[in-house]
Amino acid sequence: xxxxxQPEPSTGSRLAVAKTYKLYLGGKFPRSESGRTYPVFxxxxxxxxxxxxxxxxxxxxxxxxxxxxxxxxxxATAYNRGQVVYRxxxxxxxxxxxxxxxxxxxxxxDVAAARNTVDLAVDRLVHYAGWTDKVATVFGGANPVAGPxxxxxxxxxxxxxxxxxxxxxxxxGLVSVLxxxxxxxxxxxxxxxxxxxxxxxxxxxxxxxxDVPGGVVNILTGSPAEMFPWLARHGDVNxxxxxxxxxxxxxxxxxxxxxxxxRVFSPPPTDFTRSPGTARLRAFLETxxxxxxxxxxxLSGGSSY
Amino acid sequence: MDWxxxxxxxxxxxxxxxxxxxxxxxxxxxxxxGADAPTINPGTGETLAQVSQSSxxxxxxxxxxxxxxxxxxxxxxxxxxxxxxxxxxxxxVAERSRELAVVETLDNGKPIRESRDVDIPTAxxxxxxxxxxxxxxxxxxxxxxxxxxxxxxxxxxxxFPLLMAAWKIAPALAAGNTVVIKPAETTPLSLLVxxxxxxxxGLPPGVVNIVTGAGDVGEALVNHRxxxxxxxxxxxxxxxxxxxxLAGTGRRLTLxxxxxxxxxxxxxxxxxxxxxxxxxxxxxxxxxVCCAGSRLLVQESIAEEFLDKLKARMATLRxxxxxxxxxxxxxxxxAEQLARVTALADVGDAEGAQRWSPPCVLxxxxxxxxxxxxTEVSQAMRIxxxxxxxxxxxxxxxxxxxxxxxxxxxSPYGLxxxxxxxxxxxxxxxxxxxRAGVVWANTFNRFDPxxxxxxxxxxxxxxxxxxxxxxxxxxxxxx
Numbered sequence: 001x002x003x004x005x006q007p008e009p010s011t012g013s014r015l016a017v018a019k020t021y022k023l024y025l026g027g028k029f030p031r032s033e034s035g036r037t038y039p040v041f042x043x044x045x046x047x048x049x050x051x052x053x054x055x056x057x058x059x060x061x062x063x064x065x066x067x068x069x070x071x072x073x074x075x076a077t078a079y080n081r082g083q084v085v086y087r088x089x090x091x092x093x094x095x096x097x098x099x100x101x102x103x104x105x106x107x108x109x110d111v112a113a114a115r116n117t118v119d120l121a122v123d124r125l126v127h128y129a130g131w132t133d134k135v136a137t138v139f140g141g142a143n144p145v146a147g148p149x150x151x152x153x154x155x156x157x158x159x160x161x162x163x164x165x166x167x168x169x170x171x172x173g174l175v176s177v178l179x180x181x182x183x184x185x186x187x188x189x190x191x192x193x194x195x196x197x198x199x200x201x202x203x204x205x206x207x208x209x210x211d212v213p214g215g216v217v218n219i220l221t222g223s224p225a226e227m228f229p230w231l232a233r234h235g236d237v238n239x240x241x242x243x244x245x246x247x248x249x250x251x252x253x254x255x256x257x258x259x260x261x262x263r264v265f266s267p268p269p270t271d272f273t274r275s276p277g278t279a280r281l282r283a284f285l286e287t288x289x290x291x292x293x294x295x296x297x298x299l300s301g302g303s304s305y
Numbered sequence: 306m307d308w309x310x311x312x313x314x315x316x317x318x319x320x321x322x323x324x325x326x327x328x329x330x331x332x333x334x335x336x337x338x339g340a341d342a343p344t345i346n347p348g349t350g351e352t353l354a355q356v357s358q359s360s361x362x363x364x365x366x367x368x369x370x371x372x373x374x375x376x377x378x379x380x381x382x383x384x385x386x387x388x389x390x391x392x393x394x395x396x397x398v399a400e401r402s403r404e405l406a407v408v409e410t411l412d413n414g415k416p417i418r419e420s421r422d423v424d425i426p427t428a429x430x431x432x433x434x435x436x437x438x439x440x441x442x443x444x445x446x447x448x449x450x451x452x453x454x455x456x457x458x459x460x461x462x463x464x465f466p467l468l469m470a471a472w473k474i475a476p477a478l479a480a481g482n483t484v485v486i487k488p489a490e491t492t493p494l495s496l497l498v499x500x501x502x503x504x505x506x507g508l509p510p511g512v513v514n515i516v517t518g519a520g521d522v523g524e525a526l527v528n529h530r531x532x533x534x535x536x537x538x539x540x541x542x543x544x545x546x547x548x549x550x551l552a553g554t555g556r557r558l559t560l561x562x563x564x565x566x567x568x569x570x571x572x573x574x575x576x577x578x579x580x581x582x583x584x585x586x587x588x589x590x591x592x593x594v595c596c597a598g599s600r601l602l603v604q605e606s607i608a609e610e611f612l613d614k615l616k617a618r619m620a621t622l623r624x625x626x627x628x629x630x631x632x633x634x635x636x637x638x639x640a641e642q643l644a645r646v647t648a649l650a651d652v653g654d655a656e657g658a659q660r661w662s663p664p665c666v667l668x669x670x671x672x673x674x675x676x677x678x679x680t681e682v683s684q685a686m687r688i689x690x691x692x693x694x695x696x697x698x699x700x701x702x703x704x705x706x707x708x709x710x711x712x713x714x715x716s717p718y719g720l721x722x723x724x725x726x727x728x729x730x731x732x733x734x735x736x737x738x739x740r741a742g743v744v745w746a747n748t749f750n751r752f753d754p755x756x757x758x759x760x761x762x763x764x765x766x767x768x769x770x771x772x773x774x775x776x777x778x779x780x781x782x783x784x
Binding site: 153158279287293 | 446447448548551553555560562717732736742745748751753755756758759761762764765771773776782783784
């Protein structure tokens with residue numbers, strides 16, 4: 001498994017081409033503007049690769065990209081969003097084998113277990129692909145108000161969400177965090193697992209080829225402790241998902257969020273192998289209530305304004 | 306011939322206002338350990354009653370009573386039984402509605418017409434609506450077995466004292482939580498009368514506890530370690546402070562904060578109805594409404610005609626005795642709030658906007674501010690950015706729907722918005738494009754317990770009313 005990540009000494013006449021792992025921002029794969037990288041090790045401590053060590057500037061660029069993408073993504077039809085999320089599942093399915101290898105290397109599980117994780121991640125994406133066009137029906141509806149008004153409530157995406165991916169569950173945890181955020185029409189900046197970033201970077205490659213518009217998902221690698229406070233305080237970030245944050249980080253970042261009244265989703269420890277409920281889907285939805293009189297033709301005998 | 310209305314004052318004695326009120330803890334009215342403080346009738350500036358103030362120790366006692374009631378009585382009780390208590394309360398509020406309306410108007414300064422026709426009936430409706438949820442929580446869309454959170458600590462503002470109490474208490478109790486609630490220090494009376502109704506309804510002691518006092522008591526309540534859920538309605542500034550102080554505690558929080566709503570009038574709007582809606586949007590409750598339509602965006606092509614009609618309508622508004630049934634605009638709630646409104650309006654002058662008020666005689670006692678509009682307003686001015694929370698309207702213009710949306714959304718707030726046009730597709734398009742929790746189209750300031758209410762952005766998070774509102778008081782457990 002390691003030989004895909006790390007340049008082997010020449011075997012015969014051929015030297016393997018080692019890969020440079022980068023960030024995924026705005027649909028592109030830049031290096032960190034800081035020029036920094038950090039080494040990523042496998043579970044046994046062996047060198048796997050260098051990953052980009054994202055900076056405050058990278059985090060801000062990611063927010064800009066996410067904001068830019070938000071209007072188009074949230075304005076797309078739910079049917080379209082569902083197809084795109086399903087397309088991610090298709091592409092991940094197609095790369096099961098190599099994704100399983102990076103998962104196995106990082107998490108120290110055997111390849112069979114890693115494949116199972118990848119399969120669950122594919123299934124999770126399929127699950128959320130089916131939610132996009134049901135969210136409004138299930139969580140919105142007509143309000144039977146006591147007056148001559150047509151009143152309805154619809155869920156709408158909150159906006160740009162900054163998320164910390166789980167530290168250990170580097171693929172399934174990440175997908176379980178991302179999928180509900182984007183399925184409901186939000187755009188996201190996620191800080192990947194610091195110690196196990198490679199599945200996230202490979203997922204970025206999959207997203208880039210999955211019809212997901214650039215900027216809808218932005219993946220930062222590096223230190224959450226270094227980058228996330230800037231995201232938590234950023235005026236153009238609407239909400240935080242602290243699934244992967246330490247308890248003490250949560251307190252600090254929740255405090256940062258208060259400056260701009262951000263929504264904060266800070267769930268209890270979660271077993272991502274279980275099928276999910278709807279808390280994650282609901283976490284970054286606003287409810288908008290719209291009222292209109294029904295009496296303008298005097299048909300219902302009520303107020304006309 | 307003089308066609309003025311004869312005055313038609315409501316009888317103050319119907320309010321049965323007592324000389325002194327006490328906090329309500331564990332089913333008992335008893336003195337708080339703070340000193341007494343007066344509550345003022347804003348319409349006259351005179352002391353209405355003395356209110357025994359709570360201290361931090363009283364908050365502790367109230368939370369303890371709520372915890373015990375949650376553990377022993379309210380938590381284990383079936384939803385059917387909880388619902389029956391709430392139905393009883395709804396009925397009793399309706400039965401005592403005239404008394405409550407009088408108390409509310411005397412203590413708050415709002416016109417009796419509004420307390421009688423809006424505040425009290427809507428408060429009763431909230432109890433009635435939520436009563437029906439108590440035994441149907443598994444159908445609320447929050448997973449198969451949503452659980453109450455425990456003790457809810459609630460802090461409510463002075464603009465709709467009884468209505469805000471109903472918004473907070475009814476869903477909390479329906480979901481199986483118990484409550485400690487603090488009314489604003491300037492308007493505690495109607496909630497303390499509601500406590501009598503709780504007692505009469507046989508609500509078990511400790512299920513709802515009312516502490517009195519100012520910000521320090523509220524702070525002790527929201528930061529109390531045995532409170533599981535905090536709900537706050539009030540200023541964005543205080544909301545941010547609460548969110549910050551709860552960070553890392555795991556306690557649940559919902560915030561209903563300020564607003565600076567755009568009321569958008571297109572050139573094809575039904576003009577007379579739009580004028581009425583603009584007036585209702587900003588002058589209802591003296592503009593002491595977080596969702597007040599405080600920014601008028603009028604399409605340039607009709608701005609002149611529209612403003613003429615608006616001014617003509619404003620000239621007919623009757624300002625004065627809140628207890629008079631003909632009064633449209635009552636008193637500003639407190640001397641402090643009057644100072645704030647006055648100061649912000651003065652900033653409007655200083656920044657170059659044009660102030661206009663109809664000829665209007667202000668009573669010589671009490672706290673008063675005339676209905677006021679500012680024209681020649683730019684988006685950068687404080688009167689078009691800051692929440693004034695008074696009867697002050699900032700008027701801006703626009704040319705295209707895109708410009709209207711951009712200007713409306715150009716605010717850190719996102720609580721409500723209004724759209725006035727006869728074109729259906731434009732209404733729905735605007736409703737989708739506006740980043741606000743409530744969009745009123747060809748109407749304004751409509752409230753109903755069945756319709757979710759709450760903000761986007763810095764207007765807060767969480768909803769009140771409807772299924773979405775119940776979520777604030779339940780742990781779905783379905784992560």
